[in-house]
Amino acid sequence: MATHNLFMLPGDGIGPEVIGQVRRVLDWFKESGIATFNVDEGLVGGCAYDAHGAAISDADMDKAMAADAVLFGAVGGPKWDGVDYDVRPEAGLLRLRKDLGLFANLRPAICYPALADASSLKREVVEGLDILIVRELTGGVYFGEPKQITDIGNGQKRAVDTQVYDTYEIERIVRVACELARTRNKKVSSAEKRNVMKSGVLWNEVATRIAAEEYPDLEFEHVLADNCAMQLVRNPKQYDVLVTDNLFGDVLSDIAAMLTGSLGMLPSASLGAPDEKTGVRKALYEPVHGSAPDIAGQGLANPIAMIASFGMCLRYSFNMGEAADMVDQAIANVLAKGLRTGDIMQDGMTEVGTEQMGDALIEELGALAS
Numbered sequence: 001m002a003t004h005n006l007f008m009l010p011g012d013g014i015g016p017e018v019i020g021q022v023r024r025v026l027d028w029f030k031e032s033g034i035a036t037f038n039v040d041e042g043l044v045g046g047c048a049y050d051a052h053g054a055a056i057s058d059a060d061m062d063k064a065m066a067a068d069a070v071l072f073g074a075v076g077g078p079k080w081d082g083v084d085y086d087v088r089p090e091a092g093l094l095r096l097r098k099d100l101g102l103f104a105n106l107r108p109a110i111c112y113p114a115l116a117d118a119s120s121l122k123r124e125v126v127e128g129l130d131i132l133i134v135r136e137l138t139g140g141v142y143f144g145e146p147k148q149i150t151d152i153g154n155g156q157k158r159a160v161d162t163q164v165y166d167t168y169e170i171e172r173i174v175r176v177a178c179e180l181a182r183t184r185n186k187k188v189s190s191a192e193k194r195n196v197m198k199s200g201v202l203w204n205e206v207a208t209r210i211a212a213e214e215y216p217d218l219e220f221e222h223v224l225a226d227n228c229a230m231q232l233v234r235n236p237k238q239y240d241v242l243v244t245d246n247l248f249g250d251v252l253s254d255i256a257a258m259l260t261g262s263l264g265m266l267p268s269a270s271l272g273a274p275d276e277k278t279g280v281r282k283a284l285y286e287p288v289h290g291s292a293p294d295i296a297g298q299g300l301a302n303p304i305a306m307i308a309s310f311g312m313c314l315r316y317s318f319n320m321g322e323a324a325d326m327v328d329q330a331i332a333n334v335l336a337k338g339l340r341t342g343d344i345m346q347d348g349m350t351e352v353g354t355e356q357m358g359d360a361l362i363e364e365l366g367a368l369a370s
Protein backbone atom coordinates (compact mmCIF):
# COMPACT_ATOMS: atom_id res chain seq x y z
CA MET A 1 0.00 0.00 0.00
CA ALA A 2 1.41 3.40 -0.98
CA THR A 3 2.24 5.87 1.77
CA HIS A 4 2.11 9.60 1.15
CA ASN A 5 3.45 12.46 3.29
CA LEU A 6 0.86 15.11 3.93
CA PHE A 7 1.41 18.33 5.83
CA MET A 8 -1.79 19.83 7.17
CA LEU A 9 -2.26 23.47 8.07
CA PRO A 10 -5.83 23.79 9.40
CA GLY A 11 -5.50 27.51 10.25
CA ASP A 12 -8.30 29.53 11.83
CA GLY A 13 -12.09 29.66 12.10
CA ILE A 14 -13.75 26.78 10.25
CA GLY A 15 -10.35 25.60 8.90
CA PRO A 16 -9.81 23.02 11.69
CA GLU A 17 -13.46 21.88 11.43
CA VAL A 18 -13.29 21.08 7.71
CA ILE A 19 -9.77 19.60 7.94
CA GLY A 20 -11.14 17.38 10.73
CA GLN A 21 -13.44 15.76 8.17
CA VAL A 22 -10.49 15.16 5.81
CA ARG A 23 -8.75 13.32 8.64
CA ARG A 24 -11.74 10.98 8.83
CA VAL A 25 -11.53 10.38 5.07
CA LEU A 26 -7.80 9.62 5.43
CA ASP A 27 -8.63 7.08 8.15
CA TRP A 28 -11.22 5.52 5.87
CA PHE A 29 -8.65 5.14 3.05
CA LYS A 30 -6.27 3.44 5.46
CA GLU A 31 -8.92 1.10 6.90
CA SER A 32 -10.02 0.19 3.37
CA GLY A 33 -6.46 -0.76 2.45
CA ILE A 34 -6.31 1.76 -0.41
CA ALA A 35 -3.53 4.06 0.84
CA THR A 36 -1.90 5.29 4.01
CA PHE A 37 -0.86 8.81 4.77
CA ASN A 38 1.86 10.10 7.09
CA VAL A 39 0.26 13.21 8.46
CA ASP A 40 2.00 16.05 10.22
CA GLU A 41 0.25 19.22 11.30
CA GLY A 42 1.36 22.82 11.76
CA LEU A 43 0.06 26.31 12.44
CA VAL A 44 -0.78 29.00 9.91
CA GLY A 45 -2.56 32.34 10.07
CA GLY A 46 -3.87 33.89 13.27
CA CYS A 47 -3.16 30.82 15.40
CA ALA A 48 0.48 30.84 14.22
CA TYR A 49 0.71 34.54 15.03
CA ASP A 50 -0.59 33.85 18.56
CA ALA A 51 1.97 31.06 19.04
CA HIS A 52 5.05 32.45 17.24
CA GLY A 53 4.35 36.09 16.31
CA ALA A 54 4.48 35.12 12.60
CA ALA A 55 1.80 33.92 10.17
CA ILE A 56 3.84 30.73 9.65
CA SER A 57 7.00 29.67 11.49
CA ASP A 58 10.24 28.76 9.68
CA ALA A 59 9.96 25.23 11.11
CA ASP A 60 6.49 24.76 9.60
CA MET A 61 7.71 26.25 6.29
CA ASP A 62 10.45 23.59 6.24
CA LYS A 63 7.85 20.86 6.80
CA ALA A 64 5.71 22.26 3.98
CA MET A 65 8.75 22.23 1.68
CA ALA A 66 9.52 18.60 2.56
CA ALA A 67 5.96 17.22 2.25
CA ASP A 68 4.49 15.47 -0.81
CA ALA A 69 1.56 17.89 -0.55
CA VAL A 70 0.17 20.55 1.77
CA LEU A 71 -3.50 20.69 2.80
CA PHE A 72 -4.49 24.17 3.89
CA GLY A 73 -7.76 25.04 5.70
CA ALA A 74 -8.39 28.78 6.01
CA VAL A 75 -6.89 31.76 7.80
CA GLY A 76 -8.02 35.02 9.35
CA GLY A 77 -10.69 36.44 11.59
CA PRO A 78 -11.63 39.62 13.43
CA LYS A 79 -9.25 38.81 16.30
CA TRP A 80 -6.26 39.57 14.03
CA ASP A 81 -7.67 42.52 12.07
CA GLY A 82 -5.30 44.92 13.83
CA VAL A 83 -2.00 42.99 13.58
CA ASP A 84 0.92 44.37 11.55
CA TYR A 85 0.66 43.92 7.77
CA ASP A 86 3.71 41.65 7.52
CA VAL A 87 2.39 39.16 10.06
CA ARG A 88 -1.33 39.29 9.18
CA PRO A 89 -2.90 35.81 8.75
CA GLU A 90 -2.93 35.96 4.90
CA ALA A 91 0.86 36.49 4.94
CA GLY A 92 1.19 32.79 5.84
CA LEU A 93 -0.58 31.73 2.65
CA LEU A 94 1.40 34.21 0.53
CA ARG A 95 4.68 32.90 1.95
CA LEU A 96 3.68 29.31 1.22
CA ARG A 97 2.78 30.23 -2.37
CA LYS A 98 6.04 32.13 -2.83
CA ASP A 99 8.46 29.73 -1.16
CA LEU A 100 6.89 26.64 -2.75
CA GLY A 101 6.92 28.42 -6.14
CA LEU A 102 3.22 27.72 -6.74
CA PHE A 103 2.69 29.41 -10.09
CA ALA A 104 -0.35 27.45 -11.31
CA ASN A 105 -3.71 27.80 -9.59
CA LEU A 106 -6.32 25.22 -10.57
CA ARG A 107 -9.96 25.95 -9.88
CA PRO A 108 -12.51 23.46 -11.13
CA ALA A 109 -16.09 24.63 -11.59
CA ILE A 110 -18.28 21.54 -11.34
CA CYS A 111 -22.04 21.73 -11.16
CA TYR A 112 -23.39 18.69 -9.37
CA PRO A 113 -26.77 17.73 -10.88
CA ALA A 114 -28.46 17.96 -7.47
CA LEU A 115 -27.39 21.60 -7.12
CA ALA A 116 -28.19 22.82 -10.65
CA ASP A 117 -31.30 24.65 -9.42
CA ALA A 118 -29.25 26.51 -6.79
CA SER A 119 -27.28 28.34 -9.51
CA SER A 120 -28.32 31.85 -10.51
CA LEU A 121 -28.29 30.62 -14.13
CA LYS A 122 -30.82 28.33 -15.78
CA ARG A 123 -30.48 24.61 -15.09
CA GLU A 124 -29.76 23.76 -18.75
CA VAL A 125 -26.85 26.24 -18.84
CA VAL A 126 -25.03 24.77 -15.81
CA GLU A 127 -26.21 21.18 -15.39
CA GLY A 128 -23.26 18.82 -15.92
CA LEU A 129 -20.76 21.70 -16.06
CA ASP A 130 -17.18 20.55 -15.48
CA ILE A 131 -14.53 23.09 -16.43
CA LEU A 132 -11.09 23.81 -15.03
CA ILE A 133 -9.62 27.29 -14.80
CA VAL A 134 -5.82 27.41 -14.73
CA ARG A 135 -4.67 30.80 -13.46
CA GLU A 136 -1.08 32.05 -13.46
CA LEU A 137 -0.47 32.89 -9.81
CA THR A 138 2.94 34.43 -9.27
CA GLY A 139 3.37 37.00 -12.06
CA GLY A 140 1.48 39.74 -13.88
CA VAL A 141 0.05 42.98 -12.63
CA TYR A 142 -0.22 41.98 -8.96
CA PHE A 143 3.55 41.70 -8.65
CA GLY A 144 5.05 43.72 -11.55
CA GLU A 145 7.31 46.70 -10.78
CA PRO A 146 7.00 49.66 -10.68
CA LYS A 147 4.00 49.51 -8.41
CA GLN A 148 3.47 52.86 -6.76
CA ILE A 149 1.45 56.00 -6.19
CA THR A 150 3.39 59.22 -6.81
CA ASP A 151 2.51 62.85 -6.24
CA ILE A 152 2.60 64.67 -9.59
CA GLY A 153 1.72 68.13 -8.31
CA ASN A 154 -1.42 70.28 -8.67
CA GLY A 155 -3.14 68.08 -6.11
CA GLN A 156 -2.85 65.13 -8.48
CA LYS A 157 -1.45 61.68 -7.84
CA ARG A 158 -0.55 58.95 -10.29
CA ALA A 159 -1.02 55.24 -9.54
CA VAL A 160 0.98 52.68 -11.49
CA ASP A 161 0.73 48.90 -11.59
CA THR A 162 2.83 46.98 -14.09
CA GLN A 163 1.51 44.05 -16.09
CA VAL A 164 4.60 42.05 -16.98
CA TYR A 165 5.15 38.50 -18.27
CA ASP A 166 8.30 36.78 -19.47
CA THR A 167 8.22 34.00 -22.05
CA TYR A 168 9.07 31.26 -19.53
CA GLU A 169 6.18 32.20 -17.27
CA ILE A 170 3.70 31.83 -20.12
CA GLU A 171 5.31 28.62 -21.37
CA ARG A 172 5.09 26.82 -18.04
CA ILE A 173 1.48 27.76 -17.26
CA VAL A 174 0.33 26.82 -20.78
CA ARG A 175 2.11 23.47 -20.39
CA VAL A 176 0.28 22.82 -17.11
CA ALA A 177 -3.06 23.58 -18.81
CA CYS A 178 -2.24 21.35 -21.79
CA GLU A 179 -1.10 18.44 -19.61
CA LEU A 180 -4.35 18.66 -17.66
CA ALA A 181 -6.41 18.86 -20.85
CA ARG A 182 -4.85 15.58 -21.96
CA THR A 183 -6.42 13.92 -18.92
CA ARG A 184 -9.79 15.54 -19.67
CA ASN A 185 -11.60 16.55 -22.90
CA LYS A 186 -8.48 17.63 -24.83
CA LYS A 187 -9.50 21.23 -25.33
CA VAL A 188 -7.65 24.34 -24.07
CA SER A 189 -8.92 27.91 -24.33
CA SER A 190 -6.41 30.67 -23.63
CA ALA A 191 -7.77 34.05 -22.51
CA GLU A 192 -5.88 37.35 -22.88
CA LYS A 193 -6.33 40.87 -24.29
CA ARG A 194 -4.00 40.83 -27.29
CA ASN A 195 -6.11 43.54 -28.91
CA VAL A 196 -5.05 46.19 -26.39
CA MET A 197 -2.15 44.82 -24.28
CA LYS A 198 1.42 43.94 -25.24
CA SER A 199 1.44 41.25 -22.55
CA GLY A 200 -1.58 39.81 -24.34
CA VAL A 201 0.29 39.79 -27.67
CA LEU A 202 3.20 37.86 -26.12
CA TRP A 203 0.84 35.54 -24.23
CA ASN A 204 -0.98 34.73 -27.46
CA GLU A 205 2.25 34.18 -29.40
CA VAL A 206 3.86 31.90 -26.79
CA ALA A 207 0.69 29.92 -26.09
CA THR A 208 0.14 29.31 -29.81
CA ARG A 209 3.70 28.05 -30.24
CA ILE A 210 3.65 25.72 -27.21
CA ALA A 211 0.28 24.27 -28.23
CA ALA A 212 1.36 23.71 -31.84
CA GLU A 213 4.84 22.31 -31.12
CA GLU A 214 4.18 20.23 -28.01
CA TYR A 215 0.46 19.45 -27.93
CA PRO A 216 -0.75 18.96 -31.51
CA ASP A 217 -3.24 16.37 -30.22
CA LEU A 218 -5.23 19.07 -28.38
CA GLU A 219 -7.82 21.51 -29.66
CA PHE A 220 -6.40 24.95 -28.79
CA GLU A 221 -8.22 28.27 -29.11
CA HIS A 222 -7.75 31.90 -28.06
CA VAL A 223 -10.48 34.04 -26.56
CA LEU A 224 -10.39 37.69 -25.53
CA ALA A 225 -10.71 37.83 -21.75
CA ASP A 226 -13.74 40.16 -21.76
CA ASN A 227 -15.55 37.94 -24.25
CA CYS A 228 -14.59 34.96 -22.08
CA ALA A 229 -16.39 36.55 -19.11
CA MET A 230 -19.52 36.84 -21.26
CA GLN A 231 -19.22 33.32 -22.61
CA LEU A 232 -18.84 31.93 -19.10
CA VAL A 233 -22.33 33.12 -18.17
CA ARG A 234 -23.85 32.54 -21.64
CA ASN A 235 -22.58 29.03 -22.40
CA PRO A 236 -19.91 27.85 -19.94
CA LYS A 237 -20.04 24.25 -21.15
CA GLN A 238 -18.19 25.24 -24.35
CA TYR A 239 -14.97 25.26 -22.26
CA ASP A 240 -12.90 22.42 -20.84
CA VAL A 241 -9.57 23.86 -19.60
CA LEU A 242 -9.27 27.64 -19.55
CA VAL A 243 -5.78 29.11 -19.07
CA THR A 244 -5.18 32.76 -18.30
CA ASP A 245 -3.01 35.26 -16.43
CA ASN A 246 -3.16 36.32 -12.80
CA LEU A 247 -5.55 39.28 -13.11
CA PHE A 248 -7.98 37.80 -15.63
CA GLY A 249 -7.80 34.47 -13.81
CA ASP A 250 -8.79 36.11 -10.55
CA VAL A 251 -11.94 37.52 -12.14
CA LEU A 252 -12.84 34.65 -14.47
CA SER A 253 -12.41 31.97 -11.78
CA ASP A 254 -14.76 33.87 -9.46
CA ILE A 255 -17.36 34.10 -12.23
CA ALA A 256 -17.01 30.39 -12.93
CA ALA A 257 -17.20 29.61 -9.22
CA MET A 258 -20.53 31.27 -8.80
CA LEU A 259 -22.03 29.27 -11.67
CA THR A 260 -21.93 26.32 -9.33
CA GLY A 261 -23.40 27.76 -6.12
CA SER A 262 -21.81 28.15 -2.70
CA LEU A 263 -18.31 28.99 -1.58
CA GLY A 264 -18.54 25.93 0.66
CA MET A 265 -18.41 23.71 -2.46
CA LEU A 266 -15.30 25.07 -4.20
CA PRO A 267 -11.91 23.31 -4.07
CA SER A 268 -8.60 24.53 -5.48
CA ALA A 269 -5.03 23.40 -6.06
CA SER A 270 -1.83 25.38 -6.52
CA LEU A 271 1.08 23.66 -8.23
CA GLY A 272 4.76 24.47 -8.64
CA ALA A 273 7.42 23.22 -11.03
CA PRO A 274 8.19 19.47 -11.20
CA ASP A 275 11.14 18.41 -9.05
CA GLU A 276 14.18 17.74 -11.27
CA LYS A 277 14.85 14.34 -9.71
CA THR A 278 11.41 12.95 -8.86
CA GLY A 279 9.18 14.82 -11.34
CA VAL A 280 6.79 15.52 -8.44
CA ARG A 281 5.42 19.04 -8.24
CA LYS A 282 5.23 21.07 -5.04
CA ALA A 283 1.52 21.43 -4.31
CA LEU A 284 -0.93 23.05 -1.93
CA TYR A 285 -4.63 22.20 -1.80
CA GLU A 286 -7.18 24.50 -0.20
CA PRO A 287 -10.86 25.36 -0.33
CA VAL A 288 -11.67 28.69 -1.98
CA HIS A 289 -13.61 29.90 1.07
CA GLY A 290 -12.17 31.76 4.05
CA SER A 291 -12.37 31.09 7.77
CA ALA A 292 -16.09 32.02 8.01
CA PRO A 293 -15.92 33.54 11.52
CA ASP A 294 -19.72 33.98 11.47
CA ILE A 295 -20.26 30.20 11.73
CA ALA A 296 -16.92 29.02 13.19
CA GLY A 297 -17.05 26.65 16.15
CA GLN A 298 -20.72 25.79 15.63
CA GLY A 299 -20.36 22.61 13.60
CA LEU A 300 -22.17 24.22 10.65
CA ALA A 301 -19.40 24.49 8.05
CA ASN A 302 -19.73 22.66 4.77
CA PRO A 303 -16.71 20.32 4.54
CA ILE A 304 -17.22 19.52 0.82
CA ALA A 305 -14.82 22.18 -0.57
CA MET A 306 -12.07 20.90 1.74
CA ILE A 307 -12.75 17.24 0.98
CA ALA A 308 -12.91 17.96 -2.76
CA SER A 309 -9.54 19.77 -2.40
CA PHE A 310 -8.17 16.56 -0.89
CA GLY A 311 -9.68 14.76 -3.91
CA MET A 312 -7.60 17.05 -6.15
CA CYS A 313 -4.56 16.13 -4.05
CA LEU A 314 -5.20 12.44 -4.71
CA ARG A 315 -5.50 13.16 -8.45
CA TYR A 316 -2.66 15.61 -9.02
CA SER A 317 -0.07 14.82 -6.34
CA PHE A 318 -0.57 11.11 -5.69
CA ASN A 319 -1.67 9.94 -9.12
CA MET A 320 -4.69 8.25 -7.53
CA GLY A 321 -7.28 9.12 -10.17
CA GLU A 322 -9.66 6.30 -9.23
CA ALA A 323 -9.67 7.27 -5.57
CA ALA A 324 -10.23 10.91 -6.56
CA ASP A 325 -13.18 9.84 -8.75
CA MET A 326 -14.60 7.99 -5.73
CA VAL A 327 -14.38 11.12 -3.59
CA ASP A 328 -16.13 13.18 -6.29
CA GLN A 329 -18.80 10.51 -6.77
CA ALA A 330 -19.41 10.26 -3.01
CA ILE A 331 -20.01 14.04 -2.93
CA ALA A 332 -22.44 13.83 -5.87
CA ASN A 333 -24.31 10.90 -4.26
CA VAL A 334 -24.67 12.56 -0.87
CA LEU A 335 -26.08 15.67 -2.53
CA ALA A 336 -28.40 13.54 -4.68
CA LYS A 337 -29.75 11.99 -1.46
CA GLY A 338 -30.83 15.46 -0.35
CA LEU A 339 -28.29 16.19 2.40
CA ARG A 340 -27.33 19.86 2.65
CA THR A 341 -25.31 22.04 5.01
CA GLY A 342 -26.86 25.44 5.75
CA ASP A 343 -24.99 27.29 2.98
CA ILE A 344 -26.54 25.12 0.23
CA MET A 345 -29.89 24.36 1.92
CA GLN A 346 -32.91 24.16 -0.38
CA ASP A 347 -36.63 23.49 0.24
CA GLY A 348 -37.43 19.84 0.84
CA MET A 349 -33.82 18.87 1.63
CA THR A 350 -32.37 17.62 4.93
CA GLU A 351 -30.17 20.12 6.76
CA VAL A 352 -27.07 18.62 8.39
CA GLY A 353 -23.96 19.88 10.16
CA THR A 354 -20.26 19.39 9.40
CA GLU A 355 -19.92 16.08 11.21
CA GLN A 356 -23.08 14.55 9.73
CA MET A 357 -21.98 15.57 6.23
CA GLY A 358 -18.66 13.83 6.97
CA ASP A 359 -20.55 10.71 8.19
CA ALA A 360 -22.60 10.61 5.00
CA LEU A 361 -19.56 11.02 2.74
CA ILE A 362 -17.69 8.23 4.49
CA GLU A 363 -20.71 5.94 4.32
CA GLU A 364 -20.96 6.71 0.59
CA LEU A 365 -17.25 5.98 0.07
CA GLY A 366 -17.81 2.62 1.76
CA ALA A 367 -20.73 1.84 -0.56
CA LEU A 368 -18.69 2.83 -3.64
CA ALA A 369 -15.74 0.69 -2.56
CA SER A 370 -17.77 -2.47 -1.95
Ligand SMILES: NC(=O)c1ccc[n+]([C@@H]2O[C@H](COP(=O)([O-])OP(=O)(O)OC[C@H]3O[C@@H](n4cnc5c(N)ncnc54)[C@H](O)[C@@H]3O)[C@@H](O)[C@H]2O)c1
Nearest residue numbers: 074075076077263264289290291292293294295301302343
Ligand atom coordinates in the same frame (compact mmCIF):
# COMPACT_ATOMS: atom_id res chain seq x y z
N1 LIG B 1 -7.70 31.44 1.78
C1 LIG B 1 -8.13 31.92 2.94
O1 LIG B 1 -7.74 31.45 3.99
C2 LIG B 1 -9.12 33.05 2.94
C3 LIG B 1 -9.91 33.33 1.82
C4 LIG B 1 -10.89 34.32 1.93
C5 LIG B 1 -11.06 35.01 3.12
N2 LIG B 1 -10.25 34.72 4.18
C6 LIG B 1 -10.43 35.36 5.51
O2 LIG B 1 -11.57 34.74 6.12
C7 LIG B 1 -12.20 35.70 6.97
C8 LIG B 1 -13.68 35.80 6.60
O3 LIG B 1 -13.78 36.31 5.26
P1 LIG B 1 -15.12 36.38 4.42
O4 LIG B 1 -16.29 36.39 5.37
O5 LIG B 1 -14.98 37.48 3.44
O6 LIG B 1 -15.15 35.04 3.54
P2 LIG B 1 -15.55 33.57 3.96
O7 LIG B 1 -15.32 32.70 2.76
O8 LIG B 1 -14.85 33.17 5.18
O9 LIG B 1 -17.11 33.61 4.24
C9 LIG B 1 -18.07 34.22 3.36
C10 LIG B 1 -19.48 33.67 3.67
O10 LIG B 1 -19.56 32.32 3.20
C11 LIG B 1 -19.86 31.42 4.26
N3 LIG B 1 -19.01 30.24 4.09
C12 LIG B 1 -17.71 30.21 3.67
N4 LIG B 1 -17.26 28.96 3.68
C13 LIG B 1 -18.27 28.18 4.11
C14 LIG B 1 -18.40 26.78 4.34
N5 LIG B 1 -17.39 25.91 4.12
N6 LIG B 1 -19.58 26.33 4.80
C15 LIG B 1 -20.61 27.16 5.01
N7 LIG B 1 -20.55 28.48 4.80
C16 LIG B 1 -19.39 28.99 4.36
C17 LIG B 1 -19.49 32.18 5.55
O11 LIG B 1 -20.25 31.71 6.64
C18 LIG B 1 -19.79 33.61 5.16
O12 LIG B 1 -21.14 33.90 5.36
C19 LIG B 1 -11.44 37.00 6.81
O13 LIG B 1 -10.52 37.13 7.87
C20 LIG B 1 -10.72 36.83 5.47
O14 LIG B 1 -9.55 37.60 5.41
C21 LIG B 1 -9.31 33.74 4.12
